[in-house]
Structures are given as structure tokens and as C-alpha cells.
Amino acid sequence: MNAIKKALGVVWIILGPASIIFMFMQAIEKVGLAEEGVHRTNTALQWGIILFIFIPISAGLVIFGYYALKGEYDKLPEE
Amino acid sequence: MSQEPQQSSIFKVIGASSLGTLIEWYDFYIFGSLATIIGSQLFPADAGASALINTLAIFAAGFIVRPFGALVFGRLGDLIGRKYTFLLTLVLMGGSTFLIGLIPSYSSIGYAAPILVLILRLIQGLALGGEYGGAATYVAEHAPANKRGFFTSWIQTTATGGLFLSLGIIVVTKNLVGAESFAEWGWRIPFLLSILLVGVSIYIRMKMHESPMFTKLKSEGKVSKNPLKESFNNKTNFKMVLLALFGATMGQGVIWYTGQFYAQSFIENTCHVDFNDSRYILLWGIAFATPFFVIFGSWSDKVGRKWIMLAGMLLGVIFYRPIYQIFLDDTDVSKIEQKDIKEVSNPVVTRTAVVGTTDSLITTSSMVTLLDGTSFNKIQSHTKFADVSKPAVELPDAYKDKKLSTPIFWKFVLLIFFQILLVTMVYGPIAAFLVELFPTKIRYTSMSLPYHVGNGVFGGLVPFIATLIVSFQGATPLSGLWYPIGIAALSLVIGTVYLSNKKPDHNEGESENH
Numbered sequence: 363m364n365a366i367k368k369a370l371g372v373v374w375i376i377l378g379p380a381s382i383i384f385m386f387m388q389a390i391e392k393v394g395l396a397e398e399g400v401h402r403t404n405t406a407l408q409w410g411i412i413l414f415i416f417i418p419i420s421a422g423l424v425i426f427g428y429y430a431l432k433g434e435y436d437k438l439p440e441e
Numbered sequence: 442m443s444q445e446p447q448q449s450s451i452f453k454v455i456g457a458s459s460l461g462t463l464i465e466w467y468d469f470y471i472f473g474s475l476a477t478i479i480g481s482q483l484f485p486a487d488a489g490a491s492a493l494i495n496t497l498a499i500f501a502a503g504f505i506v507r508p509f510g511a512l513v514f515g516r517l518g519d520l521i522g523r524k525y526t527f528l529l530t531l532v533l534m535g536g537s538t539f540l541i542g543l544i545p546s547y548s549s550i551g552y553a554a555p556i557l558v559l560i561l562r563l564i565q566g567l568a569l570g571g572e573y574g575g576a577a578t579y580v581a582e583h584a585p586a587n588k589r590g591f592f593t594s595w596i597q598t599t600a601t602g603g604l605f606l607s608l609g610i611i612v613v614t615k616n617l618v619g620a621e622s623f624a625e626w627g628w629r630i631p632f633l634l635s636i637l638l639v640g641v642s643i644y645i646r647m648k649m650h651e652s653p654m655f656t657k658l659k660s661e662g663k664v665s666k667n668p669l670k671e672s673f674n675n676k677t678n679f680k681m682v683l684l685a686l687f688g689a690t691m692g693q694g695v696i697w698y699t700g701q702f703y704a705q706s707f708i709e710n711t712c713h714v715d716f717n718d719s720r721y722i723l724l725w726g727i728a729f730a731t732p733f734f735v736i737f738g739s740w741s742d743k744v745g746r747k748w749i750m751l752a753g754m755l756l757g758v759i760f761y762r763p764i765y766q767i768f769l770d771d772t773d774v775s776k777i778e779q780k781d782i783k784e785v786s787n788p789v790v791t792r793t794a795v796v797g798t799t800d801s802l803i804t805t806s807s808m809v810t811l812l813d814g815t816s817f818n819k820i821q822s823h824t825k826f827a828d829v830s831k832p833a834v835e836l837p838d839a840y841k842d843k844k845l846s847t848p849i850f851w852k853f854v855l856l857i858f859f860q861i862l863l864v865t866m867v868y869g870p871i872a873a874f875l876v877e878l879f880p881t882k883i884r885y886t887s888m889s890l891p892y893h894v895g896n897g898v899f900g901g902l903v904p905f906i907a908t909l910i911v912s913f914q915g916a917t918p919l920s921g922l923w924y925p926i927g928i929a930a931l932s933l934v935i936g937t938v939y940l941s942n943k944k945p946d947h948n949e950g951e952s953e954n955h
Contacts, residue, residue: 367938374687374935392913408498408909415505415898426683434680435939 364436374427378420385413454583455595457649461531461642462576462596464635466603467610468538469569471631472562473500473702473904474607474720477710478628482546483555497905499559503566504901510570511889512669518575518885519668522659523582524651526885527575528643534568535639537561542632570897573600574889581876582652587742593872594738598731601864604701605727608720610634615717654881668886672879681878682891688940689874690895692754692932693867695925697896698903699761700860701727703925706904707765708853711911711918712772713817713841722850726857733862737869745942746874753866754933761922764856769918771849774809774817774840783810792825799827814846877943899928 389409429435472479480496510530518526541561547554577596584592610631618627650656658664665671673679701723709719741749786808793802803825810816822836845853871892879887907921 363938370934370938395914405909405912408905411498411501411505412902412906415902419894419898422683423687426680426687429676429680429683430939434676435684438684438941439677439681 364433367430367435368433371427371430371432374430375424376427378422378424378427381423382413382417382420385409385416389413451580451583451592454649455580455592457645458527458576458580459595459599459602461527461646462572463599463602463606464638464642465531465534465569465572466600467606467638468534468603468635469503469565470604471538471607471611471635472503472541472565474604474611474705475628475631476500476706478624479558481624482628483558484547495555497908499555499562501902501905502559503562503569504897506563506566507570507893507897507901508890510567511574511893512570512886513567514571515574515886515889516668518571518578519665519883522651522655523575523579523885524646524649527572527579528646530568530571530575531639531643531646533564534572535635535643537564537568538632538635538639542629542635566897570889570893574885574892577872578876578885578888579652581873582654582881588739589876590741590746590870590873591735591739593876594735594869597738597868597872598734600697600868601701601727601731601734601861605724605731607631608724608727612717612720612724620716658882663882665882668883672883672887672890678879678883678887682887684935684939685875685878685888686891686894688932688936689750689871690891691899692895692929692936693750693871694895694897694900695903695928695932696753696757696867696900697864698900699757699922699925700857700864703903703907703921704857704860706908707918708768708772710908712768713839713843714772715842715844718844718850722853722857725854726861729854729858730861730865733865734869737865738873741870741873746870746877747936747940747942749870750867750874751933751936751940753863754929754936756866757860757863758926758930758933760859761926762919764860765919765922767856768853771852772843772845774811774815774843775838777811781811781813783812785809795824801825801827803833811846813848815844815849817841817843 389412393406393409476496483499484495514526514530517529538561541558544554544557544561573596576599577593580596581589581593611628614627614630615623618630651659655664671678672682705719705723708714708722709716714722737749788805788807791804791806793804794800795802801824802822804820804822806818806820808816809819818841820839820841822839824834824836826833875888875892876884903925906924909921910916910924911918911921913920
């Protein structure tokens with residue numbers, strides 16, 4: 363199980379920035395679409411909020427992955 | 442001390458804590474339950490769907506600041522004590538809710554209306570961020586370790602109870618004042634009523650004593666001097682904060698808000714079920730499912746917290762799409778046959794000028810009742826151009842205010858009950874789970890942050906993000922579900938691999954294990 367925990371750590375390290383890049387690409391595409399259409403469908407503010415909130419969380423996921431890779435979760439304090 | 446007075450004392454603690462927390466949840470949720478009406482009051486009349494999205498954004502803003510409230514009030518709770526901190530959060534919450542009820546509409550003060558509501562909504566979010574962790578910690582610190590799941594599960598019922606209360610008061614108010622008056626001014630009553638509820642709760646909480654563990658720490662001079670630093674600058678503790686977030690609260694948050702919030706929003710806004718019916722369905726579902734918070738909380742004392750919570754997430758991942766597909770199929774009245782129709786009311790024709798042109802929108806609406814008891818408002822619209830040489834443009838028929846037949850109504854109640862059952866699985870044991878991860882002196886701060894990031898950000902954003910995804914080109918009404926399904930699946934994998942299933946020591950009668 364400890365090997366799986368460490369291996370998955372790499373996945374979390376990659377998943378953090380990958381999810382932010384995905385969200386940025388979505389934001390650019392959707393806000394761009396709105397600019398061509400009606401003013402009221404503009405979702406720039408909504409995307410701004412989403413990115414602002416999820417960037418630190420993704421950083422947390424990277425740190426979580428780093429700890430997992432280093433074996434910090436091989437044994438939890440309560441065990 | 443005998444067992445009996447101890448039991449009676451802890452139930453007093455639970456009662457007093459739960460009442461305040463329930464009222465805070467009530468305050469927080471009436472906004473979401475009235476999103477459609479508030480949207481029409483806060484934004485221009487021609488804003489259309491974006492009024493709902495913007496109102497949901499204001500609603501979501503309250504969730505987003507919850508982690509900041511957790512930091513501010515969690516720190517305060519670890520420094521000065523649990524009792525005074527959650528008294529303060531109660532006053533802030535009650536005051537801001539009352540003031541939302543007094544804000545003039547967009548037609549009176551323009552964009553100042555949504556801005557003021559946003560500010561009050563942020564205060565609500567901060568207050569809630571401080572409240573829950575305090576109440577859960579306070580109850581857990583009074584409870585014996587081997588019954589922590591059972592006792593804290595009563596606090597876990599308050600969020601659903603607050604939602605139930607908010608829906609109940611909204612439905613009763615609307616029925617009393619009538620639909621038209623409710624949309625105009627009656628929606629303010631549930632907000633204004635909050636001040637009475639908060640007054641009662643403050644009176645009760647003033648009589649409560651400080652948590653015995655915190656009092657002991659204080660008398661020994663062991664209170665944390667800098668809870669934020671000790672919680673997040675200490676690797677041993679910080680890694681547990683991250684594990685709690687990604688392995689538990691993140692998945693728990695999306696399950697909670699899908700089952701109890703997105704479900705109602707979906708039934709009302711996507712399936713176009715009548716305002717009251719959509720709320721009655723949720724009210725019944727909540728009423729049947731709420732006892733399971735205590736059942737699963739108590740069971741987690743025997744079998745551990747981990748697998749109960751993760752099973753709830755797994756079932757959500759598997760069943761959400763089939764359940765919502767049933768909601769869509771059973772409310773699709775576009776393909777009804779003539780033989781199923783019992784009666785059609787006389788059509789009401791309205792003519793609305795199209796803004797900025799001399800053209801008109803002609804709308805014909807008629808109530809259709811089917812033989813099985815289903816009824817709905819069929820709306821046919823076409824644009825009539827001022828230039829008579831242009832042919833009228835027909836718009837697709839719309840079906841609104843659907844009232845369900847009795848069997849379908851109860852089928853929906855069952856499906857909502859099942860979703861809330863999943864909520865009780867993930868949420869019933871989580872307070873005990875979080876309390877046990879962190880030591881007393883930084884518990885309020887440490888457990889509040891992952892709880893409110895998981896619930897406030899990941900969970901609270903479910904209606905908002907799901908609605909946003911559905912608005913994408915090529916999306917189907919079910920596309921929004923990929924957000925909660927994806928987050929729950931991720932949390933399920935992390936929880937399965939990294940969490941341990943610690944079972945409480947049943948010989949441990951003491952309240953503390955750190």
C-alpha cells in the first residue's frame with residue numbers, strides 16, 4: 363500500500379497544475395465566446411472567481427502529492 | 442458523578458449548541474432557496490438567465506469566504522475559547538440576515554442593491570465559517586471518546602435541519618401572503634424572522650459554560666499562542682489538514698450540496714416543476730432521511746468513520762446520472778398524446794414589446810391537466826414584426842409550473858431521500874472524524890479549514906459550477922453533474938488509499954485522546 367501511496371503522489375503533483383491549465387483554457391474559450399455574443403452572457407467574473415479560489419487549492423494538491431511521494435502518509439499519527 | 446446526570450448534561454450541551462447552529466444554517470440557506478426571486482429583485486428586469494447566475498454567484502460568494510471565517514474565528518476560538526467565539530458568529534449571522542431582508546430592490550437603488558447584498562452575504566459566510574467548527578468541537582469535547590460519533594451527529598443534523606426550516610418557512614410564508622405578494626415583498630419575511638430566532642439562541646448560549654477541555658488547557662497555561670502558525674506551519678499537522686480536505690471533506694461537500702441543493706434547483710429550474718412541489722419533495726426527503734445522520738454517526742463509533750463516508754461517495758458517483766435522468770424523463774411532457782389530456786384551460790394571450798424595436802412578443806399560455814393528475818402551463822410564443830411583410834417567428838413551446846401526479850411525486854421523494862441518505866453517510870460521522878485528527882489546542886482552527894474548503898468551496902459551488910457547465914455550448918442538462926461526480930471520485934480514491942479506519946477505543950471513557 364505504501365508503494366501505491368507514493369506512486370499516486372506523482373499523480374497528485376501533476377493533477378494540481380493540470381487542472382488549473384484546463385480551467386484557464388476553459389475560461390479563455392468561454393469568456394471569448396461571450397464577448398462575441400450578448401453582453402449579459404459574459405462570464406468573466408464567474409471564471410475569475412473560480413480561478414482565484416482553485417489556484418491555492420491546486421497548490422495544496424501539489425503539496426499533498428509531494429508529502430505522499432516523500433512517504434509522509436505511510437504511517438499516520440493516529441496509527 | 443453518575444452516568445445519568447452526565448448524559449443529561451451532554452444533551453443540554455447538544456441542544457444549546459445545535460439550536461444556534463441550526464439557526465445559522467437557516468440564515469445561510471434561505472438565500473439559496475429564494476435565489477430565483479432574489480435575482481429578479483436585485484438585477485434589471487431584462488437580465489433573464491444571467492440574473493439567476495449572478496444571484497447564484499452572490500450565493501456562492503458566501504460559501505467561498507467560509508474558509509476565511511474558519512481561519513479568523515477558529516484562531517479566536519483556540520485563543521479565547523469556544524463559547525464566546527460562537528456567540529459572536531451568531532450575532533454577525535443574525536444581523537446580516539436581518540439586513541438582507543431590508544435591502545431595497547434594483548428598481549429603487551440600482552446596482553447598490555446587489556452590492557449591499559453581496560457584502561452582507563460575505564459577512565454571513567465569515568460567520569458560518571466560525572460557527573460550525575466551534576459547535577462541533579464544543580460538543581465533541583464534552584463527549585466520551587467512544588460515543589463521539591453519536592453525540593456529534595446531532596450537530597450534523599443541524600445543517601439539514603436549517604435547510605428544512607428555511608424551506609418550510611418559505612413555503613408557509615408564500616402560502617399565507619400569496620404568490621404575487623411573496624415575489625414582491627413576502628420573500629423578505631424569512632430574512633426578517635431570523636432576528637427572533639437568533640435572539641432566542643443567544644439567550645440560550647449565554648447560559649452555556651466553556652468546554653471542559655479548553656478550560657483545562659487554559660488553567661494549565663497550555664493554550665496555543667499562535668493557532669494559525671501551529672496548525673499550518675507544522676508539517677505533522679498541515680499534512681493532516683490536506684488529507685482531511687482531499688480525502689474526506691472535498692467529496693463529502695459535493696455529495697451534500699448535490700443531494701440537498703442542486704437536486705432542488707434541478708427539479709425547479711431544469712425540470713420546471715412547480716415552486717411548491719419542488720420544495721415539498723425536498724422537505725419529505727429530508728424528513729425521512731434526517732434520523733440517519735444519528736444512525737451513521739453512532740455506527741461509526743463501532744466500525745470506524747472511513748468506510749461509511751467513502752461508501753456514500755461511491756454510491757453518489759454511481760447513481761447521480763441515472764437519478765437525474767429519471768427526473769428529466771418523468772417531467773418531459775413535450776411528447777404527451779391527445780388521449781392523455783383531461784382538460785385545457787382557456788388560453789391567456791399577452792403581448793410584450795421587444796426592447797429597442799417596434800416588434801412584439803405574443804405569448805399564449807394555457808393550463809393543461811392530464812388524466813393521471815399531472816398539470817402544467819403550456820406556453821407558446823412567437824415574435825410579431827412591426828413590418829407586416831416579415832412572417833412571424835415561432836419559438837419552441839415551453840412547459841412550466843408542472844405539478845406532478847401522485848406516483849411520480851413520491852417517486853421523486855424516494856430519489857431525493859436516497860440522495861440525502863448518501864449525505865447522512867458522508868456527513869454523519871465527519872465531525873467526529875475531523876475532531877479526532879487534531880489536538881485540542883489547535884482543533885478549532887485545524888478542523889474548520891478543511892471542513893469549510895470542502896463544504897464551502899467544493900460543495901457550495903456545486904449549483905453555481907453545474908449551472909455554468911450546463912450553459913456551455915453542446916452541454917446537456919446532465920452535464921453539470923460531472924463536477925460533483927469527478928470531485929467525489931477523486932476524494933474516494935484519495936480517502937481509500939490514504940485514510941486509516943481508526944476505531945474508537947471502547948475502553949476509553951475519557952473525553953480526550955491527544
